[in-house]
Amino acid sequence: MAFDYDLFVIGGGSGGVRAARIAAAEGGAKVALAEESRMGGTCVIRGCVPKKLMVYASSYPDAIADARAYGWEVTAGGFDWLRFRTALRAELDRLEAAYRGNLQRAGVVVHDARAVVEEPHVVRLATGQRFTARHILIATGGRPFIPDIPGAELAVTSNEIFDLPELPKRALVVGGGYIASEFAGILNGLGVKVTQCYRGPQILRGFDNEARDMVAAAMAASGIDIRTDTDVLGLEQGPGGLLVQTGHGTCEVDLVLYATGRVPNTAGLGLAALGVQMAPSGAVQVDGYSQTAVPSIFAVGDVTDRVNLTPVAIREGHAFADTVFKGQPWQADHDLVASAVFTRPEFGTVGLTEEVAAAQEPIEVYAASFRPMQSLLAGRPDKALTKLIVSQATGKVLGCHIVGPGAAEMIQLAAVAIKMGATKDDFDRTVAVHPTLAEELVTMRNPVRKS
Structure with missing residues (x-):
């Protein structure tokens, strides 16, 4: 059977775009992608990117207060929300254009329309157009959930x-x-x-x-x-x-x-009627290669409700494209994925929590809590935390948790060591960089508790 496309991707977020680009540019596939909203998906348009820019905007009052403590004569005016919103929209427009440009350069045909799956090899757009595809990839992400309450x-x-x-x-x-x-x-x-x-x-x-x-x-x-x-x-x-x-x-x-919370964005896609297995939450159930119970249909990203993070969706999309279109099978690794919470203070984490680790095996906990140097001089009562969870049996670091300035940047590097199987001795042998918050990770000598 001749197909219109080798691959039809439904969803223009990080996972779907990566899969489409790799399949087309490196796998030689004829690829189409349908997106009913803006290209870039949740992360770029209404998630991590605009949120992080808002985090930056919200941090300046503390920075201005700190500047005074450091001897600068500064005065904060009022925050101009409309001015910020205009700049934010311009940046999101730039990023969306970049996503579209990357797809076009890879040779992907973009359809700005909602798509549903009619048959295992047939996709129908809201425009009424129908296309056949050898493979269909669901990458529709998730959506916010509001409980059914009055008002x-x-x-x-x-x-x-x-x-x-x-x-x-x-x-x-x-x-x-x-x-x-x-x-x-x-x-x-x-x-x-x-x-x-x-x-x-x-x-x-x-x-x-x-x-x-x-x-x-x-x-x-x-x-x-x-x-x-x-x-x-x-x-x-x-x-x-x-x-x-x-x-x-x-x-x-x-x-x-x-x-x-967020729920998988699968309502009305027509998947269950075709035999695709769905979790009670609406998530698409897949195997390690992101394949559903219907051989021609795959799914990546938050719609599968595995590890709901943008870099994971990108990794899953890349693995799918390499496996199906390049003859290089591999599975995305969902173990020891680092993440950050951009609260104030910032919080970075990788591996097991103390509670989960202690339920699995005897552990040692190394932790240091202190006031960061920058805010200490400024007179703010901020506290920071560095924490390592260590196996008593093997000495391997099972988890790392950091609260404080730059926690997200630090946890990325700590994750490399922990992913490689670093032990507490490996951390101890590493010479500290002084004066930094991160040096506490390699200077904690004695456990604060064992369990």
Whole structure:
């Protein structure tokens, strides 16, 4: 059978774009890609990139305060949200154009339309066009989830936060994960009075307890009102703002941002009817090579709900293209993937938490908590943490957790050593770079506890 395309990719995010480019430019495949929204996906358009730029914007009040402590005569004016938003949009436009240009140079045909899968080898666009393809790749990512509560339509999600017509004076952030915690810090840094509600006992569930406690304490000290064990029951428009009914009473705010998780973006794609196995969450179930139960259909990225990080989606997309179109089979490795949470303070992590490691085997915990040099001179009460989780049996470093300035940059390098199987002795043999926060990783000699 002759196909219109060797590969049809549905979704123009990081994973889908990487797969399309490699298949076309290096695998010699005839490739098409359909994207119903903007090219670049969640990360580039409404996720990590604009969020990180907002993190930078929100950090300047502390930087200006520090500058005064260091002898500079500086005065902060007001934050111009519209000016920032204009610059942000221009940068996102530039990145989207770069993504499109890279696809075009690779020879990929781009369709700006929603696509669904009609048959194992047939894709139909919202325009009515139908195309056949030898292989179909689902890379539609995830979408924010808002619970079905009264007044849910009054809330915004991380998709809309970058396009607000103006900054609110008071905001409620609902959720305790990394997205909620990051935006609580961002809005607080931009001068918004922030309340964060989470139904669990502590924010950042799933991360190392000692580290998450330190981050939460710092966020509270910065002025964020963190209310744990608190459910939001409903929203309604009041005369002076949004009235939020919680399990502990009512509060009034100008903006409610829901960041209570994301779900795989598979609704209406037609996959289950074709025999593709789906998880209860809507995630596409795949094997190690990202292949579904239907041999011609593959899936990568957040839509598979494996490790939901942009670099992982890129790695999965690349592995798929190499395997299917270049005859170089390999699987993306989901073990020991480092990540960072851009809260204030920043938090980087790789490997096992103390709690998970202790449940698996006897461990030693090395930890140092201290005040970073820069903010110490500035008189701010910031605290930093470096922490290593070590196997008693092998001496191998099982996990590393860093809270403090530059934690994301440091955890990337620590991840290289840990991925290589470094032991605590390897860390100890490494000469420190002084004076740095990172030197604490190689100068902790005695465990603070064993379990």
